[in-house]
Amino acid sequence: MNSLLTFPLGGVHPPEAKGQTAGLAIERMPVPDELEIILGQHIGAPCTPTVKKRDVVVEGAMIGEVQKGLGVPLHSPVAGTIKDFGMSAHPMRVTSPSITITVDHAAIPATYPRNDWSTLTVAELLGRVHDAGIVGIGGAGFPSHVKLKPPPDAKIDKLLLNGAECEPYITADHRQMLEHAADIVEGAKIIVKILGIQECIIGIERNKPDAIQTMSEAAQAGSTAGCRISVQALQVKYPQGSEKQLIQALTGRKVPSMALPSTVGVVVHNVSTARAICDAVVGGKPLYEKVMTISGGGITRPANLLVKVGTKASDIVAYLGGVKPELAKVIMGGPMMGFAVSNLDVPVTKTTSSILFLTEKEIDTRPHSQCIRCGWCLEACPMGLEPKEIGVFVEANRAEDTAQFGVFDCFECGSCAFICPAKRPLVQFIRLAKMKAKR
Amino acid sequence: MWTVLACLMPPLILSVFIFGIQTLIITAVSVISCVLVEAVSQKALGRPITIRDGSAALTGVLIAFVIPPGVSYLLPVLGAVMAIYIGKHLLGGIGYNIFNPALLGRAFLLATFPVAMTSAWLPPLHDLAIFSYLGSGVDAVTAATPLAVMKEQGMAAFTQAFGSGAGLYTSFFLGWRPGCIGETSGCMIVLGGLYMLYRGYITWHIPVSVLGTIALLSWIFGGEALCSGDPLLAVLSGGALLGAFYMANDYVTSPTNKTSQLIYGVGIGALTVLIRMKGGYPEGICYAILLMNPLSSVLDSFFKPKRFAPPVGGDK
Numbered sequence: 104m105n106s107l108l109t110f111p112l113g114g115v116h117p118p119e120a121k122g123q124t125a126g127l128a129i130e131r132m133p134v135p136d137e138l139e140i141i142l143g144q145h146i147g148a149p150c151t152p153t154v155k156k157r158d159v160v161v162e163g164a165m166i167g168e169v170q171k172g173l174g175v176p177l178h179s180p181v182a183g184t185i186k187d188f189g190m191s192a193h194p195m196r197v198t199s200p201s202i203t204i205t206v207d208h209a210a211i212p213a214t215y216p217r218n219d220w221s222t223l224t225v226a227e228l229l230g231r232v233h234d235a236g237i238v239g240i241g242g243a244g245f246p247s248h249v250k251l252k253p254p255p256d257a258k259i260d261k262l263l264l265n266g267a268e269c270e271p272y273i274t275a276d277h278r279q280m281l282e283h284a285a286d287i288v289e290g291a292k293i294i295v296k297i298l299g300i301q302e303c304i305i306g307i308e309r310n311k312p313d314a315i316q317t318m319s320e321a322a323q324a325g326s327t328a329g330c331r332i333s334v335q336a337l338q339v340k341y342p343q344g345s346e347k348q349l350i351q352a353l354t355g356r357k358v359p360s361m362a363l364p365s366t367v368g369v370v371v372h373n374v375s376t377a378r379a380i381c382d383a384v385v386g387g388k389p390l391y392e393k394v395m396t397i398s399g400g401g402i403t404r405p406a407n408l409l410v411k412v413g414t415k416a417s418d419i420v421a422y423l424g425g426v427k428p429e430l431a432k433v434i435m436g437g438p439m440m441g442f443a444v445s446n447l448d449v450p451v452t453k454t455t456s457s458i459l460f461l462t463e464k465e466i467d468t469r470p471h472s473q474c475i476r477c478g479w480c481l482e483a484c485p486m487g488l489e490p491k492e493i494g495v496f497v498e499a500n501r502a503e504d505t506a507q508f509g510v511f512d513c514f515e516c517g518s519c520a521f522i523c524p525a526k527r528p529l530v531q532f533i534r535l536a537k538m539k540a541k542r
Numbered sequence: 543m544w545t546v547l548a549c550l551m552p553p554l555i556l557s558v559f560i561f562g563i564q565t566l567i568i569t570a571v572s573v574i575s576c577v578l579v580e581a582v583s584q585k586a587l588g589r590p591i592t593i594r595d596g597s598a599a600l601t602g603v604l605i606a607f608v609i610p611p612g613v614s615y616l617l618p619v620l621g622a623v624m625a626i627y628i629g630k631h632l633l634g635g636i637g638y639n640i641f642n643p644a645l646l647g648r649a650f651l652l653a654t655f656p657v658a659m660t661s662a663w664l665p666p667l668h669d670l671a672i673f674s675y676l677g678s679g680v681d682a683v684t685a686a687t688p689l690a691v692m693k694e695q696g697m698a699a700f701t702q703a704f705g706s707g708a709g710l711y712t713s714f715f716l717g718w719r720p721g722c723i724g725e726t727s728g729c730m731i732v733l734g735g736l737y738m739l740y741r742g743y744i745t746w747h748i749p750v751s752v753l754g755t756i757a758l759l760s761w762i763f764g765g766e767a768l769c770s771g772d773p774l775l776a777v778l779s780g781g782a783l784l785g786a787f788y789m790a791n792d793y794v795t796s797p798t799n800k801t802s803q804l805i806y807g808v809g810i811g812a813l814t815v816l817i818r819m820k821g822g823y824p825e826g827i828c829y830a831i832l833l834m835n836p837l838s839s840v841l842d843s844f845f846k847p848k849r850f851a852p853p854v855g856g857d858k
Binding site for chain 1: 592595635636637638793794796798799838846847848849850851852853
């Protein structure tokens with residue numbers, strides 16, 4: 104075992120704040136009357152609708168597909184009628200094209216009987232992953248079937264499953280590891296077969312001892328002579344769940360700048376993606392619902408919810424008893440990397456892992472000041488960059504000159520902004536720098 | 543900022559005890575002037591007024607700490623104008639100033655009021671019982687600073703005035719010697735410095751490299767023959783400790799990279815010893831820091847943090 108237990112360079116320790124929801128079982132949220140399904144759910148090309156207005160669709164029916172470019176098909180999360188094509192609120196793009204579906208509450212929920220997948224070929228398995236619209240649920244939403252077809256010259260020897268869940272507040276992966284450990288391990292076995300390798304390591308941070316226990320038992324039960332699955336406990340440090348940091352923590356290998364994990368012989372998937380792959384291959388169930396954490400001091404009832412893709416944040420708020428008057432900020436995603444939203448009409452996508460309702464006490468609204476060159480961001484940056492320099496260059500209108508600082512290595516984990524005593528919005532500076540440096 | 547200020551309170555309190563209430567008045571004048579000058583400068587320059595961040599108050603305390611306790615109240619006021627208006631705000635405000643504002647204030651005062659700044663020393667008020675208990679002879683304390691006596695009258699006069707041996711170290715470490723308001727008490731400064739280290743506000747790199755270099759070079763060149771100097775005395779006298787922990791460490795004017803910090807600290811230490819031995823002043827750490835300040839960003843542009851994993855074949 105080459106595990107380093109954590110990544111050595113940089114990192115921070117934000118308050119974990121997972122206690123509100125870590126002990127709550129995943130509950131299925133009742134389907135609202137209407138869903139808005141965004142066509143561009145993730146990285147890659149947006150889908151083109153394959154249905155017309157007033158079409159009747161069943162649960163799991165394909166409603167959109169990608170004609171060219173990188174992408175996966177889109178499925179209806181419910182039985183219902185296509186109401187309209189319009190624009191939906193979006194946390195990053197302001198608005199984004201979407202399909203509105205009126206839900207038929209009388210329809211019987213779809214079931215997906217499990218069947219044996221061991222006789223399927225690699226091509227058939229890959230086909231099922233693609234057809235089910237699986238993307239990386241952990242964050243970026245990279246189409247999974249592409250990750251499962253590494254370049255032919257890459258010699259893959261390990262599959263890593265990411266169960267670090269290092270973002271504060273979020274407990275969605277934690278709960279899935281507790282409640283669906285066997286499915287995650289089954290998903291790992293499917294991926295191991297697709298990749299033609301024999302080893303899978305599941306990395307989990309030590310702040311989830313129950314998940315480590317449950318997953319270890321499931322991994323032991325699921326391991327065979329040709330497929331060794333093990334669980335590795337990791338030190339608690341943010342951003343442990345970042346791909347490059349996790350690979351280094353688990354294998355000691357460093358993925359070079361601008362390169363994919365396959366260059367060092369590993370493929371990384373989130374534990375919840377592994378579960379979705381299991382559902383897709385074993386049951387033929389497309390990805391159209393997901394487990395989310397709804398937390399923070401500003402929501403009446405924090406919860407881990409199983410939510411249909413397309414459910415609006417406002418529906419979730421209504422289901423959980425509304426927001427408290429102290430609510431100050433709503434964030435889609437984690438507090439470190441998520442995006443603040445300005446209204447609750449934003450629909451859930453395949454990659455939304457949480458919605459946080461934070462109070463004044465949980466955020467810092469003080470205005471930022473100039474950089475005082477304390478250098479704390481240099482210590483915190485897991486990529487060994489100089490966030491302060493990039494920030495100063497951006498403020499001086501020289502964003503295009505920041506490539507010299509390796510700005511494209513930055514994956515926007517927010518460690519620098521978290522540690523900055525001047526409260527500088529360093530991640531925003533870096534995003535701006537990337538946009539301008541690309542031109 | 544407020545924590546750093548809190549760390550400076552023990553040396554101030556001890557200073558009031560050693561030199562009398564005068565030091566407290568000078569510190570208060572200095573702090574009030576700094577805060578006022580900051581507010582007026584920011585108003586005049588059309589910038590947001592940030593006196594509540596504690597940075598001007600901190601500069602005020604540091605200015606008071608590096609002037610003698612017996613000066614006129616006009617001096618800290620002028621020092622504040624120089625430090626805050628010219629040294630800080632005309633150079634761009636907090637974060638952009640090249641030189642440590644408090645030391646710029648001191649350098650200005652030293653140039654304009656050379657007599658007051660080098661002779662308005664006060665002898666310690668109390669001859670503490672602790673010294674008779676320890677059996678040291680501090681009863682013959684003069685009102686000239688140890689470094690000045692050593693430089694101008696030689697080691698023999700120094701020993702006669704301040705004693706020698708363990709008792710000398712003890713009295714210097716505790717602060718019973720003439721000197722600037724905040725620089726005399728080594729123990730209180732080190733205490734505050736260690737607390738800041740413990741809290742992670744500063745790292746060891748700058749103080750250790752500054753003090754290490756001063757000790758090493760004073761040991762080699764400070765005595766009659768090579769390698770016969772007194773490194774401990776060199777570190778305990780003058781403003782070496784105050785400079786190493788509170789001035790050289792100033793975030794804005796020091797380098798951020800650890801390697802740069804070590805080189806910067808060694809540079810300060812070497813310049814301090816050079817000025818102490820060959821320069822026109824008994825103490826040199828103020829000018830040593832001011833001389834190294836502009837090199838901070840130069841050093842930082844040479845030494846870059848280690849990247850996680852650079853791209854294969856280098857950056858394009």
